[in-house]
Amino acid sequence: VRKPDCGQGILRDTLARRLRALRPRPSRVLVVLDPGAAEVASPRIHRALADAGLEGTFLRAPRGEARKTLDEVGKLASRMVRAGADRRSFVLAVGGGVCSDMAGFAAASTLRGLRWGAVATTLLAMVDAAVGGKTAVNLPEGKNLFGAFHFPEFIVADTALLATLPAREWRAGRGELVKTAMLAGGVMWRGLAAAPKGSLGRRGKVLTGLARQAAIYKAGVVTRDPREGDERKLLNLGHTFGHALETAAGPRRLRHGEAVALGILCALRASAEHGMCAPDAEEEMRALYQRHDLPTAMPGPLPSAATLRRLMLRDKKADDGRLELVLPLAPGHAALVQGVDAAEAVAVIRHTLG
Numbered sequence: 001v002r003k004p005d006c007g008q009g010i011l012r013d014t015l016a017r018r019l020r021a022l023r024p025r026p027s028r029v030l031v032v033l034d035p036g037a038a039e040v041a042s043p044r045i046h047r048a049l050a051d052a053g054l055e056g057t058f059l060r061a062p063r064g065e066a067r068k069t070l071d072e073v074g075k076l077a078s079r080m081v082r083a084g085a086d087r088r089s090f091v092l093a094v095g096g097g098v099c100s101d102m103a104g105f106a107a108a109s110t111l112r113g114l115r116w117g118a119v120a121t122t123l124l125a126m127v128d129a130a131v132g133g134k135t136a137v138n139l140p141e142g143k144n145l146f147g148a149f150h151f152p153e154f155i156v157a158d159t160a161l162l163a164t165l166p167a168r169e170w171r172a173g174r175g176e177l178v179k180t181a182m183l184a185g186g187v188m189w190r191g192l193a194a195a196p197k198g199s200l201g202r203r204g205k206v207l208t209g210l211a212r213q214a215a216i217y218k219a220g221v222v223t224r225d226p227r228e229g230d231e232r233k234l235l236n237l238g239h240t241f242g243h244a245l246e247t248a249a250g251p252r253r254l255r256h257g258e259a260v261a262l263g264i265l266c267a268l269r270a271s272a273e274h275g276m277c278a279p280d281a282e283e284e285m286r287a288l289y290q291r292h293d294l295p296t297a298m299p300g301p302l303p304s305a306a307t308l309r310r311l312m313l314r315d316k317k318a319d320d321g322r323l324e325l326v327l328p329l330a331p332g333h334a335a336l337v338q339g340v341d342a343a344e345a346v347a348v349i350r351h352t353l354g
């Protein structure tokens with residue numbers, strides 16, 4: 001897995017360089033463009049293509065989680081074929097996680113597999129979604145259940161593109177950033193813990209550095225464990241709790257990364273109850289959330305215990321009323337714990353967020 005290129009204002013030059021380095025040279029570039037990112041990204045993409053001497057065909061990506069479906073990915077594949085795709089075509093996803101998940105999956109299957117690359121345009125895609133080669137669409141039965149591992153040739157993350165990102169999406173991206181910093185520990189954790197109020201937003205120098213560290217950390221984990229054995233599973237810190245909260249509240253009230261932030265608070269409490277982390281770790285995390293405008297409570301009423309139990313057990317890792325949870329130990333250290341009673345996990349959510 002190639003290290004993501006991350007920086008401020010790097011898109012045109014870096015993308016041109018990455019495209020020029022592709023062997024064999026692409027016959028054409030199928031640009032799958034997120035409509036939300038079009039204004040800020042497309043002039044730079046056009047210039048980079050021209051610099052690399054490549055022809056681009058622009059296709060509009062479906063927008064929004066509700067359209068991350070098999071039907072939409074099929075339509076996208078049809079449009080690629082109608083645009084003249086051949087085995088040497090190169091797919092370039094330009095957008096947030098919905099766009100990279102769909103364009104990557106379309107690339108995995110169209111003509112039995114096309115090479116692809118990603119230009120991440122949301123903070124969440126930069127630190128997480130575009131990195132790691134998991135591509136998928138949702139099924140009516142649940143999120144990300146139909147897809148493929150298909151690794152991009154490169155990932156370009158230019159924080160200058162975040163200038164137009166809505167506040168809500170910033171917050172969601174920060175949720176995953178906190179998760180990665182906890183897992184990475186060391187310099188990244190200390191950088192986050194010391195980041196002053198307001199420094200993790202638009203144009204923040206601190207933000208670009210942390211985003212780069214997060215993207216590189218994830219790429220490292222994925223390189224060592226591409227198909228999700230135990231190490232990659234640790235990246236699910238906060239996610240078993242988070243997915244249940246996200247589904248219960250709906251994407252309008254709780255974005256994925258916001259739900260992960262709440263899930264981390266639950267994981268810290270569960271860990272402390274087992275004597276696995278410092279008892280005041282949750283309080284310290286709440287203070288960090290307050291500095292950086294992350295949620296510390298459910299928006300609206302907490303779902304019932306029965307609903308939470310049902311949603312937690314729907315998790316891909318659940319087995320017979322028992323859950324597999326990632327519990328934080330200390331910055332840089334987390335443990336995969338099997339066989340946690342779902343009732344206990346529900347009680348943790350109610351105590352943490354109730």
Ligand SMILES: NC(=O)c1ccc[n+]([C@@H]2O[C@H](COP(=O)([O-])OP(=O)(O)OC[C@H]3O[C@@H](n4cnc5c(N)ncnc54)[C@H](O)[C@@H]3O)[C@@H](O)[C@H]2O)c1
Nearest residue numbers: 036037096097098099121122124125128129134161164165
């Ligand atoms: N494959 C993976 O490993 C992985 C990991 C984490 C998340 N994901 C997936 O990623 C998705 C979430 O991604 P997301 O948070 O990026 O949401 P998203 O892709 O829905 O983007 C959020 C919104 O921001 C808009 N947008 C994108 N770039 C913009 C920009 N520069 N300026 C203004 N608006 C912009 C989009 O059009 C969209 O409306 C989920 O579907 C999730 O399942 C995948």
Ligand SMILES: [Zn+2]
Nearest residue numbers: 128176256260
């Ligand atoms: Zn996530």
